[in-house]
Amino acid sequence: MASTSSSINTEALLSSILNSFEPITLDEMGKVKLMNRIDTKYVVSVSQLMSILRCMKDNYRVQIVEQHKIATYRTIYLDTDNATMYLMHQNGQKTREKIRVRTYVDSSLTFLEVKNKNNHGRTKKTRIRVNSAETLAQDGAEAFLASNAWYNLQELSPRLENHFGRITLVDKDMTERLTIDLGISFKNHKNGRETSLPQIAVVELKREGQKPSFALDVLKNHRIQRASFSKYCMGCALTDATLKQNRFKPKIRAVQKIIAL
Numbered sequence: 001m002a003s004t005s006s007s008i009n010t011e012a013l014l015s016s017i018l019n020s021f022e023p024i025t026l027d028e029m030g031k032v033k034l035m036n037r038i039d040t041k042y043v044v045s046v047s048q049l050m051s052i053l054r055c056m057k058d059n060y061r062v063q064i065v066e067q068h069k070i071a072t073y074r075t076i077y078l079d080t081d082n083a084t085m086y087l088m089h090q091n092g093q094k095t096r097e098k099i100r101v102r103t104y105v106d107s108s109l110t111f112l113e114v115k116n117k118n119n120h121g122r123t124k125k126t127r128i129r130v131n132s133a134e135t136l137a138q139d140g141a142e143a144f145l146a147s148n149a150w151y152n153l154q155e156l157s158p159r160l161e162n163h164f165g166r167i168t169l170v171d172k173d174m175t176e177r178l179t180i181d182l183g184i185s186f187k188n189h190k191n192g193r194e195t196s197l198p199q200i201a202v203v204e205l206k207r208e209g210q211k212p213s214f215a216l217d218v219l220k221n222h223r224i225q226r227a228s229f230s231k232y233c234m235g236c237a238l239t240d241a242t243l244k245q246n247r248f249k250p251k252i253r254a255v256q257k258i259i260a261l
Contacts, residue, residue: 043200066107073105110131112144165181180201184198
């Protein structure tokens with residue numbers, strides 16, 4: 001009962017803080033064009049997140065989708081039987097790919113997405129609208145993957161599912177965007193194992209070139225160091241001990257250290 005009460009108090013406090021932000025609509029967010037984007041990730045505890053958000057409320061706006069300030073996401077990651085895409089990341093390959101079916105729950109939209117990262121750290125994302133992970137063949141996935149991915153539909157199957165809430169902030173100069181993922185949970189489609197990381201949040205700062213960033217200053221003031229964090233790889237490593245995962249063990253320890261704060 002105590003943990004449930006704590007969770008409710010955390011949600012209420014987070015809601016109160018977000019209500020102090022000026023809102024921005026999804027259509028207005030479309031004006032934020034980050035053509036020369038630099039992306040950096042950070043992993044923080046939920047208590048650290050509260051403090052960070054309080055510092056940012058006068059300089060950023062919070063995105064509203066269907067009246068929600070925290071949007072709900074569901075993602076199913078596809079991979080080969082040998083977990084090739086997971087192993088590319090585990091083995092440190094700079095050029096790699098992820099293929100996922102992402103549902104934006106609040107707006108009832110689902111997309112098949114391909115994310116390719118090149119050896120310069122730049123990410124390209126392409127996607128098509130689909131009905132579900134179960135209807136990909138009927139929804140044109142084969143032709144889409146043939147044009148945009150390294151794998152065909154027959155080589156792929158669901159490996160990991162995750163759910164999380166996302167807060168999206170944009171600075172008032174419209175030069176940077178932050179996404180904050182929290183309440184992250186995982187389900188492994190190969191073995192049925194489930195786990196969650198309710199005590200952490202993953203912050204991703206997307207800014208235009210080397211322009212000054214108030215958010216970056218806030219993170220530095222909180223002594224938050226940048227950290228690589230892949231929800232797909234972390235979820236696979238936490239739910240499947242048979243996968244090679246030595247590259248992710250330090251990241252898992254770092255997350256456990258944050259949880260213990």
